[in-house]
Amino acid sequence: MKATFDGTAIRLGKEGHALYEQSGYGRPDPQGLRLSSQEALYLLHRQKIAFDDFTFDTLFAEFADQRNFLRSFLVYRDLRERGYVVQTGPHDFRVFRRGEKPGTGESLYLVRVLSERDPIRFEKLIEEVVASRNMRKQYVLAVVDDEDELTYYEIKLQKLAGAAAPVPPLSHHEAILVGKSAMVRVPAHSDLEQAGYGKRLDAERLMLSPVELLYLMGEDVLTLRRGGETISPADFLTLAQEGDREVVEKHKVYTELRGHAFTPRTGYKFGHHFRVYCGKNVHSDMLVHAVEKEAVLPMSVISRSVRMAHSVKKKMLFGAVHTTGIQFVEFARIKL
Template sequence: MEHSMKPIIAKLVDDKIVISKPKGIGRIHSKSRIGKLVDNKLYLQPLEAVFLLEEEKIKLIDDTREITFEELFKKAADGKNNFETQYLIYRNLRNRGYQPTIIDQQTLSLNKNLVFTFAETDATTAFKLEKLCEDINYKELNNWIGLVDEEGDITYYDISLKEPIGEISNRTTIEVEGVLLNNRVILFDQDKLMQLHRNEFYGKPFKKGLQLSLIEAFYLMKQKLLTIIKPSGEEVDISLFKEFLEKKHPEILFRYPIYENLKKRALIVKTGFKFGTHFRAYTNLPNYTHAEYLIHVIEPTREIDWSEISRGIRMAHAVRKTFLFAFKNKNKIIYLKLSRIRP
């Protein structure tokens, strides 16, 4: 077995790690695809050499003595904030039988996948995650995230841009009137409210009416399909309703552009509160399908904690739904799909 073979001699020369003998080059480069071959010599990156030394596949020497694993590890990690994270993921993939190569201090290449390496404590934002998916140099590759937690365990995620599309064609065109309360709008016209609910699953029916969420009501007002009055009978126009939302429910206006965009995509959109997200979305009427998406709206420049990402993905996986981060980038709505994978 290879592991029982005598370690290959590698030399540290002017801060470069070199293997010169053809037999050693064949074992390390031809078989394991490690290192870069230049002028019949194999040059190892420090991280590669650390892995090979830990696996006892090489013996590293300089002009005078043998270099220990501890010495090389310290030298390789010096001044590189992400070294231990990338090394743990590199080693994990190698031990799984894969042959990753190193692109830069954060990124590994693995067949048709890029693996971006993060620690649990690393800060990230939606903009940064979007950029991982949009790098023009790697458009044809899949994007993975390797995440190392504080105990050194590794979780892998697939991340990609997503265009959620629904199948709702029977759009609501009826005009209705509703009464504004503190947290919802109530409709009482039985014929119209049932059509509203049946066509696009707006609101929640009760015996004598239909209760709309405030975000549904705002959307219908903007579509000129809903007139709102106070319990006193005084009409509330859209500007007054928006002022009401700004004062009492500003989070609704923050989430509204995503809601509106999802509706334009022919999806049924309902609250995702029970799942710990902002929205759940159906590609067809709930009578025919379960919600396919859980959508969490985020501020694109806000730092996201990786535990927040993990919670969302785990919940979506548990209920067999697709988890999406949604945010507005200039005038465009971006959806990031994240799912857990096992390489």
């Protein structure tokens, strides 16, 4: 089947409609069938079409100047060889359910193609996931590494549910400031410990971290003192920021997690802000990292985070902080 390329559009004659009707290639128009550059190169490689003026190598070289063409083609080819019908847009590709195609079925995935070094801009990512959700599609990142291998990530905006068991109220406590932390004199198995706060220093003393202090002070169940003087939550926040530039975002995410009756503990050993217990499980269920909504992280950093979370059988969530609340963004590797 002969194809033409005039430097702008790639077309097949009306005989090309069979490719559209049978396998969902291209977009029909009055002149025949218009192909994207990825479709044309793939069909040429599969010897389904031919050009008078181009071989596969020369056509590839022709398209190579298009922005990010190589990675885009690699993802297109991979999806096609997995048995999916793929069309361009509205992000990079829309992917139909296996066995379905335009005109007779609905697309399942909206796919954005990235390289391993591309930045993830959380504000833009959230906007695209919301748009996909409004269209009832799953949003997928297709990441191409430096060796041209592909990894797929499904991105979800998680609405956290409350824990099944109610949280008992806490009694009021007084704490003494020790550096950026605080010490509370309570017996073993106190209400604070049972609710998942603090680390035991000895049989009489419990140490509380800065985010725990900020939360408990905000809930008006703890008074913080230094040298007989009471320290306000605002003054302690200023003090805590001197040693931790992320403490504001961490405090907001911590507060949100506690509001769902979850138990956040430090996630330092996993390279993240919190490990989170969602119920009575002995092991934590999630790793959560607090970021500003405008934050930008390299895809390579997120990949390591997801790999770590999956290796210890936990979900990987980023808590994006903005003026209207916290948006939890889950990254999960998937096999298409």
